[in-house]
Amino acid sequence: MGKATIIPFGPQHPVLPEPLHLDLVVQDEKVIEAVPQIGFIHRGLEKLTETRDYNQFIYIAERICGICAVGHSLGYAETVEGLMGLEVPKRASYLRVILHEMSRIHSHMLWMGLAADAFGFESLFMHCWRLRERVLDLFEAMTGGRVILSAVRVGGMVRDQDAATLAHVQEVLEGIKDEYHEICRAFLNDSSVRSRLVGVGVIEHDDAVNLGMVGPFARASNVVNDVRCKGAGAYAELSDFTPITSNDCDCYARVEVRAKEILQSIDIIEEMIARIPEGPVFEKPKGSPADGAMACGALEQPRGECYYYAQGNGTKYLERMRMRTPTSMNLAGMAAALKGCDLADVNMIVLTIDPCISCTER
Amino acid sequence: MGSFKLGKMTLKSLFTKPSTVLYPFEEKPQPAGIKGHIENDITACTLCGTCSRVCPAGALIVDRKAGTWSIDHFRCVQCKSCVLNCPVPCLTMAPGYQKPAREISRETLQKPAPSPEELAAKEAAKKAKIEAAMKAKAAREAAK
Amino acid sequence: MTVKQTYTDIELAQLLDLAAEKKAAGYRCVNTHCVNTVDGVDIIYTFVVDGADDVYENYRIKNVPHHGHIPSIQGYFPGVFPFENETQDLYGITVDDMLLDFHFNFYSTDVSEPMTVITPEKKAAMEKAAKIAKAKAAKAAKDAKAKADAAKAAAPSATEEKGE
Numbered sequence: 001m002g003k004a005t006i007i008p009f010g011p012q013h014p015v016l017p018e019p020l021h022l023d024l025v026v027q028d029e030k031v032i033e034a035v036p037q038i039g040f041i042h043r044g045l046e047k048l049t050e051t052r053d054y055n056q057f058i059y060i061a062e063r064i065c066g067i068c069a070v071g072h073s074l075g076y077a078e079t080v081e082g083l084m085g086l087e088v089p090k091r092a093s094y095l096r097v098i099l100h101e102m103s104r105i106h107s108h109m110l111w112m113g114l115a116a117d118a119f120g121f122e123s124l125f126m127h128c129w130r131l132r133e134r135v136l137d138l139f140e141a142m143t144g145g146r147v148i149l150s151a152v153r154v155g156g157m158v159r160d161q162d163a164a165t166l167a168h169v170q171e172v173l174e175g176i177k178d179e180y181h182e183i184c185r186a187f188l189n190d191s192s193v194r195s196r197l198v199g200v201g202v203i204e205h206d207d208a209v210n211l212g213m214v215g216p217f218a219r220a221s222n223v224v225n226d227v228r229c230k231g232a233g234a235y236a237e238l239s240d241f242t243p244i245t246s247n248d249c250d251c252y253a254r255v256e257v258r259a260k261e262i263l264q265s266i267d268i269i270e271e272m273i274a275r276i277p278e279g280p281v282f283e284k285p286k287g288s289p290a291d292g293a294m295a296c297g298a299l300e301q302p303r304g305e306c307y308y309y310a311q312g313n314g315t316k317y318l319e320r321m322r323m324r325t326p327t328s329m330n331l332a333g334m335a336a337a338l339k340g341c342d343l344a345d346v347n348m349i350v351l352t353i354d355p356c357i358s359c360t361e362r
Numbered sequence: 363m364g365s366f367k368l369g370k371m372t373l374k375s376l377f378t379k380p381s382t383v384l385y386p387f388e389e390k391p392q393p394a395g396i397k398g399h400i401e402n403d404i405t406a407c408t409l410c411g412t413c414s415r416v417c418p419a420g421a422l423i424v425d426r427k428a429g430t431w432s433i434d435h436f437r438c439v440q441c442k443s444c445v446l447n448c449p450v451p452c453l454t455m456a457p458g459y460q461k462p463a464r465e466i467s468r469e470t471l472q473k474p475a476p477s478p479e480e481l482a483a484k485e486a487a488k489k490a491k492i493e494a495a496m497k498a499k500a501a502r503e504a505a506k
Numbered sequence: 507m508t509v510k511q512t513y514t515d516i517e518l519a520q521l522l523d524l525a526a527e528k529k530a531a532g533y534r535c536v537n538t539h540c541v542n543t544v545d546g547v548d549i550i551y552t553f554v555v556d557g558a559d560d561v562y563e564n565y566r567i568k569n570v571p572h573h574g575h576i577p578s579i580q581g582y583f584p585g586v587f588p589f590e591n592e593t594q595d596l597y598g599i600t601v602d603d604m605l606l607d608f609h610f611n612f613y614s615t616d617v618s619e620p621m622t623v624i625t626p627e628k629k630a631a632m633e634k635a636a637k638i639a640k641a642k643a644a645k646a647a648k649d650a651k652a653k654a655d656a657a658k659a660a661a662p663s664a665t666e667e668k669g670e
Contacts, residue, residue, distance in 0.1 A: 035606075037608070037612070038588070038612075038613075039612055039613040039614050042613050042615065044615075044620060044621075046621070047620065047621060050625060050627060050628045050631075051625075051627055052418055055416065055443070056416065056417075056418035056443070057418075059418045059419075059439060059441045059443075060418065063439075078508050079508060081508075082508040123368065123372065124368060127368070127371060130381050133381070140393055140396060141393040143395075144393075144395045144396045144397040144455075145397050145440070150397075150440070150441045150442065153446075158442065158446065159395070179371065182368065182370060182371050183368075183371075186368045209534070210584065211584055211585045212534040212535055212536075212583055212584075212585035212586070213585070224556065224557065225556050227509070229560070230509050230510075230560040231509070231560075232508050232509045233508075294513055294564070295508065295511070296508070296509075296511050296552070296562055296564060297508040297509060298508075298509050298536075298562065305536070307536050307537045307552065307562075309537070309539065309550070309552075309564075311541060313635070314635060315631060315635060317631065319541065320539075320541045320542075322537070322539045324536065324537040324539070324589075328588045328589065329536075329585050331585075331587075331588055332584055332585040332587060333585070360588070361613070
């Protein structure tokens with residue numbers, strides 16, 4: 001029985017994707033326990049509601065995180081509209097869902113590239129990001145920005161998309177599918193990739209439920225938990241939607257769930273484009289949130305369920321704005337998944353929760 | 363086969379041109395409506411100050427008395443709030459971002475002083491308005 | 507349109523029983539956060555159970571005194587340790603009996619309890635809002651008094667006519 005060593009891992013480390021610090025208690029190459037610590041990128045953004053009114057704050061909400069930018073602006077706008085009792089035009093809610101699903105495609109492709117890089121398959125990483133560039137070019141054509149879009153505002157959207165642009169979106173997404181199937185085959189069927197992923201970082205279904213995990217991380221352990229089923233925004237108009245789950249509970253299952261979600265998102269976008277109604281895309285909000293009014297909202301971001309809460313105080317500044325991001329709920333799950341793994345698998349397991357520490361700390 | 367699933371894609375990339383663009387020697391084509399910097403048509407601007415109130419970054423300063431409108435391009439986050447809320451509208455977003463520089467600077471535009479014809483036209487309009495108001499008052503008195 | 511939601515106010519003493527009840531019913535704890543007010547800190551817990559009604563149930567404990575103590579629900583929901591440590595660091599409320607306790611070092615900010623600091627702009631905004639509320643209340647009182655006087659003036663004349 002060897003002695004236990006404590007290895008500090010992060011926040012600066014070549015393989016770590018996010019500024020997270022882990023104290024790994026290691027014994028003979030096996031991790032016995034991992035204690036996470038965050039706080040390196042805390043910017044105190046929630047206190048800025050005191051100096052930015054509810055229209056200006058959406059630009060701060062967007063910049064909490066680069067990858068989840070569309071999700072945060074959308075969730076914030078929906079929550080404040082619920083607070084003030086605003087009805088958003090139908091065309092605007094359809095466009096919001098289209099942009100959000102495209103954001104899910106780009107986020108999952110980014111993640112798959114990082115996962116490939118984590119076990120050393122750099123050319124697969126480059127191919128994933130090359131496909132992701134096509135989605136970013138679509139964002140640029142639709143809204144003017146590649147990552148931070150500023151396309152959503154309280155009351156609707158900033159600009160409308162005409163039928164030609166939406167047809168172009170459909171064309172590009174269909175064109176991605178062929179090469180994407182080849183990449184999926186490399187992830188799911190390649191023997192060297194499978195040996196790094198299968199059986200690594202297992203979290204059983206009961207532990208997943210106990211720890212309150214969310215997102216694809218939980219769905220890979222067969223926890224059916226998806227806000228898109230709860231019917232917020234234009235998601236209620238989808239003809240049928242079943243969350244993708246897997247029963248394997250390991251890293252391979254998490255890769256499989258995310259890979260299939262991209263195809264599901266392409267189907268959702270095509271359905272939305274086919275059924276989008278005509279009409280205005282913006283309704284100017286009048287007045288301010290009432291004193292003591294409270295509203296909450298939830299959104300299925302690429303990483304999981306994100307919960308928003310807004311409270312008004314009668315002025316145009318919100319009293320409190322809370323954004324609870326999915327990675328904060330998954331930190332406990334990550335610490336549990338790291339127990340008993342090999343030291344070489346640590347960064348792979350950290351990556352499979354799809355960490356977004358800048359969202360967690362705001 | 364258990365390995366090398368990426369064979370087709372790897373072979374194809376041997377014969378196609380690279381996906382990257384040799385910037386700065388060639389530039390990617392920019393779509394319409396791309397974000398860039400804010401430009402103001404100062405002759406049409408009424409210096410109402412709405413843009414400086416809605417800007418989330420505090421990049422715009424409007425001085426009504428001195429007749430100046432100034433923007434700090436380094437602070438601007440290209441959110442287009444000013445363009446969307448301008449009542450005239452005189453603000454537009456043009457492509458081209460602020461290039462790196464050695465010092466932070468503001469761009470200030472001065473509203474040109476009105477020409478003699480414009481001043482005369484303003485005086486005439488004011489007089490006509492006062493006359494119309496007096497006439498309406500007289501009509502109200504007569505009706506009573 | 508957002509998700510279905512409910513809001514209930516509860517007392518601090520009911521918190522642990524509420525957590526036990528929700529855990530037994532299969533709920534998961536979605537969020538824990540605080541709102542700083544002049545009289546204390548409001549703490550809000552949110553629970554949801556997936557697949558049934560999908561209602562986000564929000565429970566608020568009002569006016570926990572600044573620098574007070576609250577019990578931890580990590581015994582039932584171990585996943586909420588980031589939020590409870592955040593409550594300690596940013597709002598100065600001590601949370602007792604946590605499973606994973608960072609002892610006020612989770613965020614390591616320069617200023618302790620930064621979310622309870624009332625900045626000069628916020629203070630000015632609060633005073634302005636208080637002044638407006640006071641003026642509104644005074645005006646409402648004046649209007650009510652005037653209405654009552656008018657009613658009284660009308661009533662005696664009615665009784666006089668009746669008495670005739």
